[in-house]
Amino acid sequence: MLTALTVWVLGAEYSLCFNAENKFIVQMAELQDRWARKMESEHGHKVIIMGGSNVMFSIICEQLVTHYDLPAVNMGLNAGIGAQVIAERAVAQAHAGDTLVLAFEPGLLTGSLRPPAFGIQFSYAMHRPDWAVAPTLHGTRVPIPSALLALRPGASHIFTLLAKLIAHKPLYSYQVANASPSGWNRTAIRRPLPGFPAQRLILSDDARQFLRSFRDWSDQHQVRVVYSLPWHWTPPDAVKDFQRKNAEFLLQISEYLPVLRDPLIGADSRIEDFSDLVWHLDEEGSVLRTEELGRELTNWQLWQPHELRRIVEDLSAASPASAESGSPGS
Amino acid sequence: MNFAEIRFWELLIGALVLILAVRFLVWRLHQASLEWFDKLALLSLGLFLLMCVSWVTFIIYLVVAVGTYVGLAWVLRHKQMVRGRYLFVLLTLQLLPLFYYKYANFVTNQVLGLGIYSLRGLLIPVGISFYTFQKVAFVIDTLHLRKPMPRFLDYMNFAGFFPQIVAGPIERRENLLPQMERFRFHWSKDCINEGAGWVALGLFFKCCLADNLVTYFDASSTHNAYLIWMANLLFGLRIYYDFAGYSLIALGVARCLGIRLTLNFASPYVSTSSTEFWRRWHITLSQWFRDYLYIPLGGGRTRCWALTIAIVFIVSGFWHGAGWNFVLWGALHGTFLIGNRLLGPKLKLPGPAAWFLTITGSFLAWLAFYELRTSMLAAKLQALFTPAAYSWAALHEAFARWPAADGFGLSCLLAIIVAVLMLEWLSVRWQSQPYSLLLRPPVLVGLVGLTILLAPETNNGFIYFAF
Numbered sequence: 001m002l003t004a005l006t007v008w009v010l011g012a013e014y015s016l017c018f019n020a021e022n023k024f025i026v027q028m029a030e031l032q033d034r035w036a037r038k039m040e041s042e043h044g045h046k047v048i049i050m051g052g053s054n055v056m057f058s059i060i061c062e063q064l065v066t067h068y069d070l071p072a073v074n075m076g077l078n079a080g081i082g083a084q085v086i087a088e089r090a091v092a093q094a095h096a097g098d099t100l101v102l103a104f105e106p107g108l109l110t111g112s113l114r115p116p117a118f119g120i121q122f123s124y125a126m127h128r129p130d131w132a133v134a135p136t137l138h139g140t141r142v143p144i145p146s147a148l149l150a151l152r153p154g155a156s157h158i159f160t161l162l163a164k165l166i167a168h169k170p171l172y173s174y175q176v177a178n179a180s181p182s183g184w185n186r187t188a189i190r191r192p193l194p195g196f197p198a199q200r201l202i203l204s205d206d207a208r209q210f211l212r213s214f215r216d217w218s219d220q221h222q223v224r225v226v227y228s229l230p231w232h233w234t235p236p237d238a239v240k241d242f243q244r245k246n247a248e249f250l251l252q253i254s255e256y257l258p259v260l261r262d263p264l265i266g267a268d269s270r271i272e273d274f275s276d277l278v279w280h281l282d283e284e285g286s287v288l289r290t291e292e293l294g295r296e297l298t299n300w301q302l303w304q305p306h307e308l309r310r311i312v313e314d315l316s317a318a319s320p321a322s323a324e325s326g327s328p329g330s
Numbered sequence: 331m332n333f334a335e336i337r338f339w340e341l342l343i344g345a346l347v348l349i350l351a352v353r354f355l356v357w358r359l360h361q362a363s364l365e366w367f368d369k370l371a372l373l374s375l376g377l378f379l380l381m382c383v384s385w386v387t388f389i390i391y392l393v394v395a396v397g398t399y400v401g402l403a404w405v406l407r408h409k410q411m412v413r414g415r416y417l418f419v420l421l422t423l424q425l426l427p428l429f430y431y432k433y434a435n436f437v438t439n440q441v442l443g444l445g446i447y448s449l450r451g452l453l454i455p456v457g458i459s460f461y462t463f464q465k466v467a468f469v470i471d472t473l474h475l476r477k478p479m480p481r482f483l484d485y486m487n488f489a490g491f492f493p494q495i496v497a498g499p500i501e502r503r504e505n506l507l508p509q510m511e512r513f514r515f516h517w518s519k520d521c522i523n524e525g526a527g528w529v530a531l532g533l534f535f536k537c538c539l540a541d542n543l544v545t546y547f548d549a550s551s552t553h554n555a556y557l558i559w560m561a562n563l564l565f566g567l568r569i570y571y572d573f574a575g576y577s578l579i580a581l582g583v584a585r586c587l588g589i590r591l592t593l594n595f596a597s598p599y600v601s602t603s604s605t606e607f608w609r610r611w612h613i614t615l616s617q618w619f620r621d622y623l624y625i626p627l628g629g630g631r632t633r634c635w636a637l638t639i640a641i642v643f644i645v646s647g648f649w650h651g652a653g654w655n656f657v658l659w660g661a662l663h664g665t666f667l668i669g670n671r672l673l674g675p676k677l678k679l680p681g682p683a684a685w686f687l688t689i690t691g692s693f694l695a696w697l698a699f700y701e702l703r704t705s706m707l708a709a710k711l712q713a714l715f716t717p718a719a720y721s722w723a724a725l726h727e728a729f730a731r732w733p734a735a736d737g738f739g740l741s742c743l744l745a746i747i748v749a750v751l752m753l754e755w756l757s758v759r760w761q762s763q764p765y766s767l768l769l770r771p772p773v774l775v776g777l778v779g780l781t782i783l784l785a786p787e788t789n790n791g792f793i794y795f796a797f
Contacts, residue, residue: 155784
């Protein structure tokens, strides 16, 4: 028992204080929080853009402030934290009059919303275990014993750490030093971008309940909410198919939240816009994405469900071979 | 009753605290009732934990358990001469729920092609194969050995002892019933120390080894022999550490309560023959088939011994699951055993070669256990026996399957498993005591540390719950 307790304490201490990935995310979150306080004090309200690393590596809030006078706050973290913890953190910072832009990677809304271990570790590192164990929105209340057990590093992390140490590789790829004061980050790393995901995007039941509770919460707290689909690297020959799948996905989202009218429908075929991952834009790509987001938010340009439905139909007709039967929400 | 879930331990500890509090009152107020109270409390604890699994599981268990007791009492009321006839009726009734939930869909739709689709969605109640076999053995032993009917409370504790009810070991009357008749909530330091060791080892097997192996298991390749062998190896290791882990935790929990269950696994992967493998793998099931099927069919002393072995192993495969793949799995093991008996004494292979042959055979058979789709199973078996599937290109493809980080992780995990298997081998060969070296306090401390550090956040259900 004593051994178990000692190893657990050491493991938890490592996860919360020494794990390079967690340290990076916590420092980025603190940076973002400082910017949020600045926006709040200077403008009296703010536009919170939340999501996984696609937000951190794509949205330049300084540009939104100077070009569009939008007091934007980048609350992009890491999709590995899970939708629940990302949303809980943003909701905790939002007040009446604010705007919340949900820029989740679709994968965050197609499965269970139960916070993964990394999300639980982040909650504890931020001294907000309630994000995992007692969420404000609809979510999974992770029992406290399970949450405490999730503070252990786990085999996957330890083996990866060992491999990095043996190969003398840096313990984490990204650095806080590369971030702008608002929390937009960039990386010099370039990797070959992997193959294209082919599966349809169907909202999970968990995500539907979450979106419903998110909408109800925003109504009660007079916070404006909207969904913005992140840009994803898409080979030119797959753009139509990907846009159709994204339009299907947005159609499902539109049952709960308004959806920003992104003309690319999430499919960016310019590989030079991306850095190391399919969701991570480089500087040029970030400027373009931020500009587009600023325009959509300022003019409150939204997709209407019938427009999305028509896009799905048109694109299905254009590429019937790859279109599966039926479209969700239609 | 998933021992790898925190919820189980919360419920168990909570219930035990309550029981001990009430027991203290009973001890103060009416000491003469303590024996009765202890047995009733153990029964209530078992039923409560089973109810927490699911209502359906609980009710079906209750029907089988009470039905067996009432049925046996009824058979015993008749004269010795006619008991055989009534025994047949009782055994049929006992096996009926098992047949309905586990085999009705397979037999009616896949074998007979009757198209009764309502049977397709049937969920198999947890543990039904295990407790049904335990009760069948109880009935046969009571009648055959002319044992007296136990008291109802003792019988219910024997039939529903919570550590072993859902996945064994399948206990026999002569081992477990007398312990239940003597049962008291005694807290012996020696028992708890011994039990805690088994629980820690079981949790290490399940949470550290089996649950991490799941991450790397990939059964998608149908043409690359190396990848198929890798899947077989990972599945074979996973199912062993998963099921042995469960059995050891059951053994440990029971030991803490002062009950000694049968060791269900004895390091089967150190075996150097098929016969030895089946003496070490799922021991209580092997003994059940030996005593209630193999020996009644004539055993090994008849001219048809090979046929008897084949029947026993095909039935054993069918016990594991309703599907042709399980029948093939049983048939493969039957064939290995027959081959072992025919050729073993003539070949007299050196130890390492015999071990390699035995282990290769059992890992080959695992393919038929996890691959439920007949066409895929056939394609994979064909690949394994096609020389071209072992080309350099296939080897290169197999290595490319895992990115560097995953490959390193898998290598680390396999290194731990090799070390554990070495300790198992040393325990068996040097000390003739399975797992004895792993149960040494310094080793256990290391295993507990590894479990806490390496166990994944989410555990997977025990594979054998499906049976």
